[in-house]
Amino acid sequence: MQTAQSLTSMSGLPRLEARMLLELVLGKPREWLLAHDTDPLEPEAAARFLTLAAQRRQGIPMAHLVGHREFMGHRLSVSAEVLIPRPETELLVEMALQSLPDDADGSLLDLGTGSGAVAISVALARPKVRVVATDLSETAIAVAQQNAHQLSASVQFWQGNWYEALPPEGRFDVIVSNPPYIALNDPHLSQGDLRFEPVGALTDGAEGLMALRHIVSGAPHRLNAGGWLWLEHGFEQGEGVAQLLLDAGFNAVHTKQDLAGLPRITGGSL
Numbered sequence: 001m002q003t004a005q006s007l008t009s010m011s012g013l014p015r016l017e018a019r020m021l022l023e024l025v026l027g028k029p030r031e032w033l034l035a036h037d038t039d040p041l042e043p044e045a046a047a048r049f050l051t052l053a054a055q056r057r058q059g060i061p062m063a064h065l066v067g068h069r070e071f072m073g074h075r076l077s078v079s080a081e082v083l084i085p086r087p088e089t090e091l092l093v094e095m096a097l098q099s100l101p102d103d104a105d106g107s108l109l110d111l112g113t114g115s116g117a118v119a120i121s122v123a124l125a126r127p128k129v130r131v132v133a134t135d136l137s138e139t140a141i142a143v144a145q146q147n148a149h150q151l152s153a154s155v156q157f158w159q160g161n162w163y164e165a166l167p168p169e170g171r172f173d174v175i176v177s178n179p180p181y182i183a184l185n186d187p188h189l190s191q192g193d194l195r196f197e198p199v200g201a202l203t204d205g206a207e208g209l210m211a212l213r214h215i216v217s218g219a220p221h222r223l224n225a226g227g228w229l230w231l232e233h234g235f236e237q238g239e240g241v242a243q244l245l246l247d248a249g250f251n252a253v254h255t256k257q258d259l260a261g262l263p264r265i266t267g268g269s270l
């Protein structure tokens with residue numbers, strides 16, 4: 001009979017990943033696993049674990065195998081149809097929260113919401129803020145709606161192409177976006193987790209700045225006076241995005257670094 005301990009060592013996976021897969025197949029928390037790691041396991045559970053471990057060794061992302069990812073302390077369901085939320089995107093949430101008016105209400109638009117990570121995190125942190133989110137992908141909108149429902153976050157979703165998804169009238173205090181910004185010919189697209197994520201969430205199909213340029217150019221028609229636009233971008237795109245904002249008439253344009261010290265988020269106010 002296999003045990004959690006023997007399965008972990010034969011899995012060929014880092015211990016943390018093996019433990020997460022064991023938690024999934026056994027339906028038990030970490031504490032149980034620690035206390036019972038030499039108990040004999042049901043053969044069906046062991047076989048299911050070994051199947052998942054093989055998929056993981058082939059490169060399938062952990063978030064796809066377990067079906068969720070933590071973001072800003074919230075558990076978000078993810079599927080192969082949406083981008084897996086990244087830790088660096090938490091900075092986008094932080095900048096959005098800092099840029100909202102102090103009086104607790106206000107409004108925020110999240111363009112290209114994917115799993116809903118950014119919009120839901122803002123809605124949960126600031127329940128009085130009117131949060132609106134869009135995505136081109138109908139499947140992404142469905143995943144985001146389900147996440148908002150499960151986490152009791154109040155977010156209004158619209159499906160469509162960037163600002164065109166929205167009703168014709170309506171402005172916001174803050175617009176945020178983590179759009180596709182990887183160039184079509186970037187070799188990273190065929191490496192790691194990116195191989196398993198929707199291509200429309202990763203690349204603009206061009207040189208990487210096309211979606212960012214479109215979002216910047218449309219923002220003045222959708223921001224209130226004094227409103228902020230914050231954009232996530234590639235670590236080599238900071239100067240390019242800052243220039244787009246300056247050309248569009250934004251003030252106080254500056255770039256923030258992620259936890260790895262890389263330029264990651266650029267924003268400005270009107």
Ligand SMILES: C[S@@+](CC[C@H](N)C(=O)[O-])C[C@H]1O[C@@H](n2cnc3c(N)ncnc32)[C@H](O)[C@@H]1O
Binds near residue numbers: 089117
């Ligand atoms: C990099 S993912 C970001 C997802 C999510 N905001 C996050 O940070 O985890 C980019 C998102 O933009 C969406 N997208 C791509 N093209 C779009 C378009 N033309 N209009 C609206 N959304 C678009 C994709 O479907 C995807 O969900």
